[in-house]
Amino acid sequence: MHEMSLVEGMRTIIDRVAADPGIVRVTRVRVEIGRFAGVEKAALSFAWDVVMHGSKAEGAALEIIDLPGTALCYDCGATAQIESRLDPCPVCGSGKVMPEQGDEMRIKDMEVI
Amino acid sequence: MCSVCGCSDIVTADGKSVGHAHSHDHDHPHDHGHDHGHHHAHDHAHSHDHVHGEYKHGHDEHGHHHPQPDARGDHHYGTGAAGVSVPGMSQSRLIEVETAILSKNDTFAAGNRRVLDALEVFAVNLVSSPGSGKTTLLCETIKRLGDVPLAVIEGDQQTANDAERIRATGARAVQINTGKGCHLDGHMVGHALDQLRLRQGAFLFIENVGNLVCPAAFDLGEDCKVAILSVTEGEDKPLKYPDMFTASTLAILNKTDLAPHCDVDLDLYAANLKRVNPDIEIIALSARTGEGMDRWIEWLTARRDAKRTG
Numbered sequence: 573m574h575e576m577s578l579v580e581g582m583r584t585i586i587d588r589v590a591a592d593p594g595i596v597r598v599t600r601v602r603v604e605i606g607r608f609a610g611v612e613k614a615a616l617s618f619a620w621d622v623v624m625h626g627s628k629a630e631g632a633a634l635e636i637i638d639l640p641g642t643a644l645c646y647d648c649g650a651t652a653q654i655e656s657r658l659d660p661c662p663v664c665g666s667g668k669v670m671p672e673q674g675d676e677m678r679i680k681d682m683e684v685i
Numbered sequence: 686m687c688s689v690c691g692c693s694d695i696v697t698a699d700g701k702s703v704g705h706a707h708s709h710d711h712d713h714p715h716d717h718g719h720d721h722g723h724h725h726a727h728d729h730a731h732s733h734d735h736v737h738g739e740y741k742h743g744h745d746e747h748g749h750h751h752p753q754p755d756a757r758g759d760h761h762y763g764t765g766a767a768g769v770s771v772p773g774m775s776q777s778r779l780i781e782v783e784t785a786i787l788s789k790n791d792t793f794a795a796g797n798r799r800v801l802d803a804l805e806v807f808a809v810n811l812v813s814s815p816g817s818g819k820t821t822l823l824c825e826t827i828k829r830l831g832d833v834p835l836a837v838i839e840g841d842q843q844t845a846n847d848a849e850r851i852r853a854t855g856a857r858a859v860q861i862n863t864g865k866g867c868h869l870d871g872h873m874v875g876h877a878l879d880q881l882r883l884r885q886g887a888f889l890f891i892e893n894v895g896n897l898v899c900p901a902a903f904d905l906g907e908d909c910k911v912a913i914l915s916v917t918e919g920e921d922k923p924l925k926y927p928d929m930f931t932a933s934t935l936a937i938l939n940k941t942d943l944a945p946h947c948d949v950d951l952d953l954y955a956a957n958l959k960r961v962n963p964d965i966e967i968i969a970l971s972a973r974t975g976e977g978m979d980r981w982i983e984w985l986t987a988r989r990d991a992k993r994t995g
Contacts, residue, residue: 574867574899581786589782599777603786610902610928646963657927657961668963671931675902677786685777 575615578677579623585679590628598629600683607641608657608674629682641674790903793871797906800878801889807989808889810905812929813913814922815895818939820847822913822972823890827854829982834887838877840869840894847892857881868899871906886993888985897926908992909934916944920953927961935966937981942971 582603590598605611613636620634640653647666654662654669661669785791801808811819823837837858839847848860859877861869874891883889891907893900901910912933914922917940923930930936936958944951951969958965968984970977 577866577868577870577899578786581789584789585782585784585786589780608928608931610898657931658924667960670963677902679782679784679786681779681781681783683777683779 575612575619576623578611579616579619582620582679583623583627583629586624586629586682587627589682590684595628595684598627598632598682598684600633600635601629602635602637602680602682604637604639604676604678604680606639606674606676607655608671609677610675611677628684632682637680639674639676641671643669643671645669787902787904790871793875794904794906797871797875797878801883801906801908804883805886805993806883806889807887807985807992808891808905808907809985810891810893810900810907810910811913812893812897812900812910812933813895813915814897814918817895817913817915817918818972819892819895819913820850822937822939822970823892824850824854825972825975825978826890826981826985827851827856829978830888830985834884836881836883836887836889838869838874838881838889838891840873840892842866842894863894867894867896868903869893869905870903874905886989888989897922897929901928901932908988911935911937913937913939914954914958915940916949916951916954917947920950920957923954923957923961930958930961930965933962933965935968935984938967938969940971940973941969941976942974 582601586598586601589595605613605616616636617634624630624632641655641657642651643654643657643659643661644651645661645664645666646668648661648664650661650663651672652662654671657671659669660667811823813819820839827835827837835856837848837851837856839845839851839858839860840863841847841860842863842865844862845860848858851858859880861873861877863869863873869891881889889907891905893905910929910933912930912935914936916938923936938951938954941951943949955967958967966984968977968980970981972978
């Protein structure tokens, strides 16, 4: 996707939280990224280093927590975990599955000093 | 074009392309500078203290980062006052953030949605790859809708060609040039809405930047996304770009007049669309010959009427 735009969004949020004068530096940021969020981790890490320059989070470690994708099967009614949007239902094998969870992109927490 | 994010190369304020790099692993340390900037340009005038009904936002909410280009047009990051260390401070703390990365865009989109709902405007976000025939479809749609009030927001990286084509039909249109941007966002659309002064019960067509990847994630405040796919693009496009077709309510299979000339399997298009999104509706049409256009106009009108009585 456009990981640079995403990290610019992250910087806005991190800058706001880190504006507290009691925070000198952000040392680690943990983000939760869903399986179907369309985020390329390598591109996100690259953009992280570039965009965070000049912020309190410059040099901070970026930790990506993968969240699973789940889908509802329209044939058997099961909600099951799938690896890719194109996977069949792992319960009955049907191809009529609708992704329900897995598009999350969230900053979970950050470690500061 | 960047192979990682799909964006075009970055162009600085003086119009020079500076390109951009992506990650590659090294097992040795080195320092290097980044010529990697971004440029936010608006070629339309706007005020930052505008009011959208009950929705207000001031300039300080537009807190995005604007690096100032230097004399050579290069953008520099990393010149701020960071990297400060304080003696005696070593104990780290954990702060819960729990904030969606796109929360700022979602706030703008929610503001747009409130404005559109108050006006009972039915807003469609048209997404597709470049060259699928979005603008031709829109021009034909506008002609067929006749006197119905409507307006168009045109998103492209460069040029006002599409807005001019729309204005030639007599419809109101605002062009948004995103510069390097690969998608429209809620903030850009909010400014365009200020300028359009929509009428009660109108249609709003937002023609997104031609790109089957990035616009999927950016809510603009629309009622639904409509994906346009032309029969020349290949039956496996929904499988290659599933995010966009999963996010869309309707898929329009355009240029059906060309189908006999290019060995197209229309049933396979439909099967692949349903495979990535069992709920998606499909209308096959040709904006050029008019075949199937009636179904599209009926679909739009029924949705708009449902919203008004809703």
